Amino acid sequence: MTSQYKRYALTRAAQAIAVVLLAYVLTFLVISVLPGDSITNSLRDPQHGLSEEEIQRIVAFYGLDKPVLVQLALSLGRFLTGELGFSLQSNLPVAQLIGDALPSTLGLAASALVIAVVLAVAIAYGAHYLPGKWAAVLRSIPALFLSVPNFVIGLVLIELFAFRLHSFTTTDPNSAAATLFAAITLAIPVSAPLAEVLIASLDHESRQDYALVARSRGLNEASLFVRHLVKPSALPTVTMVALIVGELLGGAVITETTFGRDGLGTVVQKAVTGEDQPVLQAAVALSAIVFVAVNLIADLVSPLVDPRVKVRTEVHA
Amino acid sequence: MHSPEIRRRAFLAGVSAITLTGLLTACGGTATSSTANPGTPVDGGNITFLIQGYDTGWVSSKTSISSYEGNLWGQITDKLVYVDEKGALSPWIAESWEELNGAREFVLHLKKGVTFSDGTPLDAAAVVANLNAWAKGDPARGVSKVGLFPSSNFAGAEATDASTVKVSFSSPALGFIATLGYHGCILLSPKTLALPVEAQADLSQEIGSGPFKVKSWKQGDSYVLEKRADYNWGPAALGHTGPARLDTITYKVIKDTSVRTSTVASGQAEVAFNVEPQEIESLKEQGFTVGTPRYLGFVDGFQVNTQAFPTNELPVRQAIQHGIDREEIRKTVYTDDWDAATTFIQGNVPEAGDYSSSFAYEPDRAKKLLDDAGWKEGSEGYRTRDGKTLEFTLSPNPYVPSTAAEDELIAQQLKRIGVKVNLKVVDVAGYAAIQASRPPLFQTSRSFVDVGTVAGVLTSQNNGENWFNLGTGDQKLNDLSTAIASASDRESRAKIAGELQQYVLEQGYFIPLNQLVQRLYLISPKVQGVSYNGLAYANFYTAWISG
16 A cells, blocks of 8 residues: 555656646747747847847857757756756846745735635635525626636726725735735635535535434534535535646736736746746746645645545555 | 737726726815926935836846836936937036047047946046947847947047047047937946846946935835935036935836826826826826927838838838828827927937928828829729739837837728738737838837937948848938938038938838837926936936925
């Protein structure tokens, strides 16, 4: 059993490394397909008035005139030895750019995740236990949350709470209050699929025999929810949370831009528009690592939440 | 570049800002007129300047001319010469200069006692190091030259004593002194210039001699400048040479245009860079100042490829020239703060003349030109000849975002005279590829401080940029360009520049639209004394906060 688990863990780790490397190579190739490069694009601004020959000499300094595969091999070699290089746009060390941006994004994503989970549980609970009309309204909320674009929520919150109620200032987007509103912006669309999955699980579990037995023992609905339904309903939600981490990282781009926060999302957005390959490579690799790690953790947590998973895992591993 | 998502976003952002503006007005906002009793300047105070990004960093050779980074560079560095909004040159760090040997030699006499913010002297040796960097760059270190510097005939610079620099050229360089006022030619400490580019990217290593110095910064977030108490060498043309009035300027990155505008409108910051043109009027009504400075250079318009279909025909070029209603563009896309073009160079360039009749909106004349050339109206309203439709593809200039709306309107206007315009919107990277493919019309934006620059771009003579793809095929254009480049006195050069403008416009080589405003400044009513230089940057050196 232990060797089986070890093999399983090793396979998963190898898969994780393969995913990260593939993401790295794919990003490199996609950026290489785009016309131009970071240096040429900025120096070709007609305002510079530089000749093509002058531009090419600077391009050569950055090694961007080499064949794509050679550039890829060099880049991959540097990445594997832990060297992230320098941004082509700002010439600053990539490690510094990402290191500066990461805490802000992690704070935002973690707060958003907590808010999203609380929001989803509240919606699911209400949808399940409130009287018919209210339950119907709550059941339609996830669809509404999903259909309102992230930036609209952000702009409305800024308009209302920053400019009219003065709860926070847009010039200090890293303050606790501003972070809270940014997190709410990010959490709202993310909470929608969570709530939907939770509602469906609750519906399913509450129809099971054990729930019927619990009710017949005289347990009220609140106790039934807390003591019996939450745990089995949480399993698909845990899987969903792991997938949502990707959405949080993606949504952070827009939320950070709207609130003027500097973070990983902003770094990625700038790197994409500026074709800043070293920065983008590092950011994609980091995101892939986070995403793979979170999903791995979710796989490990699932058996703890629901013993049935453990049995299946062991059989198939 | 302008996906439906971004457009929708811009629209919603606009709606949000307009709503806010309305709310503020309804609430009886505290804004007062900025023109009322400006009072006497006072020292002290801080301003926050909101800007959409400082993405390209602090390697001066790459970003000193940037619309964004250029704002900060202008506060921490000085130039040898000051160029005002009308293109007039006046002394700055060079307190006087001599032009010798038919503009082949120049002697610069420097102000004494000027220091960089690290205390080292800004002397003749430092100026020589800067001149060499502007003229040649250092490609082996990834440092480019300054594009507009007259490098091809630059022979060298030497310090003859601690405050005198002699600069030599192999042929007349009438534009040299003007170039010293260009935003690419900022004076930095020789120590900074010698650093590898990665080290230059660190803003705290950028040592200038300007009225402000860097106090602290966090890349992509905020940049705090503080005044230098010992600064005493400002340009006399600004009427003030001592230390800056403001204590600090904080540049704060806020990407979203509507958030920037609303933050200033609600009094949480003093200046916002680049607001939506459509919001200017209501902001002004609330007492805000909106600076729309014009830079010296070419107007917003198109270089025409004379070898590509269909602009290889003179009647087609002229028909496009007369088929565009520039006034409608100005009224629809912009506001009255934008000036109509009178030629293909901006109105504040001293040599700019009024040749607007060469490109007046005359749709009937345009139609007749096309009729006479055999282009007959076909079934869908577009003209054809020998089975070929009169059409071309146009790409808006991504370096000036408002050009997308402009070009949409142009497509509609040219449809009225039977010319089909296909729009292809691309981003910055795609635009370089478009330029390389030499489309019939290529939209450009280019500043310069001396009209001599024009001579270097029109033909392929002397490694020129060959804007119209004529090579050296148009003798009259060759002669006019050569005459401008080799002129050794300004009066005769101005006369030739006039002839050149008339000829280029009549031939439909350049199709001007309107005068270009690339930088807009939304300024709180309490900020006074902001002035603008000839490169359309705001000077906050002279700014102060009114009680």
